[in-house]
Amino acid sequence: MNVPIYKNLHSSKELKIDKVNSEVYRLNSSFTNPEFKQYDFWSFQGGSYRSRPDWIVPVVDNFSQENYQGMNAREYGGGTPVTDLWNRTMGMAVAHIEPIFKPVNLPVEVQSDKQVRIGVIFEQEDNILSPEEEYQTIMTMVLVHDGDCYNGLSVYSSLMQKQGLTFEKFSDGSYEPIWCGWGYGEDFTLNDMYGTLPKVKELGFKWAVLDYGWENNNGDWLPIKSKLPNGEKDMKAFVEKVKEMGMKPKLWCVPFDADTASNLAKEHPDWFVLNKDGEKVRISFWNTFFLCPAVPEVQEYQVELARRYIEDWGFDGLKIDGMCLNLAPPCYNPAHKHKSPYESCEKTAEVMRKVFEKAKLGDKKALAIFKEYGTHLGEAIKTIMFAVDPEAIILGGSVCQSYPLFQKTMWEQVQTFPYQNSIDRLVIERSDEPHIAILGAAALYYDSLPGQQP
């Protein structure tokens, strides 16, 4: 790990820093085996590009890739700031290990003598070092290892985790099969969705996604009248329908983007990222524009949207589109008073974290409601026990899909019944029978007929 500090030793002369080179090395694979060409390496490169190149590639003659960690195209930026080269004998990784975004290059370049140059290179803008002033580079890592890039990336990961960037445990259900309505494209109808859900259920999918096209516009994020004429009421009905079928509804959305036709754009024209020319930055697919993640009100709005989806409408999860997920562009909007245009990049991950936490909190609230339901149900069962002392109780209806969520509190309440023998004997089962209520009514009627034993 390295954090060099440089000092301008001139007593009266300013120095302009154009570029800071850290961990720059030239590697020659033929040193380890004379049969190898100088550039015979495999390479891991974590740059994000519009062409979506592979992250692991064999290095070939004249290969060159900058792996810039800022925006490489309008919607493509960010990445994993690690470069790792390896052959059968050795491997070498370089990385920046600052805990927040840095706009650095991590180039892999076959040079004219066929050796490969790697490094962490920080281009500077208007960086003047006054006399006697010090400059501290970003924190970087260099690692020599055996094996392949897994070893370099593992060490990078452990160094980041030691700085507190630990992984969240993935949510229950993250790896369950998901059916997405995107197969119908943006012109889907709710009838398309309702008509397909039984087959989705039959095939064993656990999630059903309402995808792009449900919203009136990106920005206001309200149900579009042409598909959901009753607005939120239709949205909640869709959510209920998916839940009734024993699946979990998920909603597609995009963080920090807005259509200029939205009410949001009219009410908050100063929320947008502006480029150096003072123009909004377009997200091409939806013809929308980036909002600045470093504006506190933009952050609050994104969290409020997550709350609306999860708490008001009842969705169990969000499908966040990957189009502009990685990074917001640098922001030159004077209204935001950024210390650095890269504040918008630095805050991108923070917004995503806040959205995640709000969605999880909604989840907790839902869990609390089920726990409370379990307590009430336990009370009701105790009343039945006083009246008829049953040996078995069969629970039916759609709520049974959520039985594991209220089972514990239900039994805790039943355990307070004063006669232990009755508790010990009692069996509570669930029925998957979809028409349990009508069967129950029929049974009562049947029992009441003359000549029938109750």
Ligand SMILES: [Zn+2]
């Ligand atoms: Zn900004």
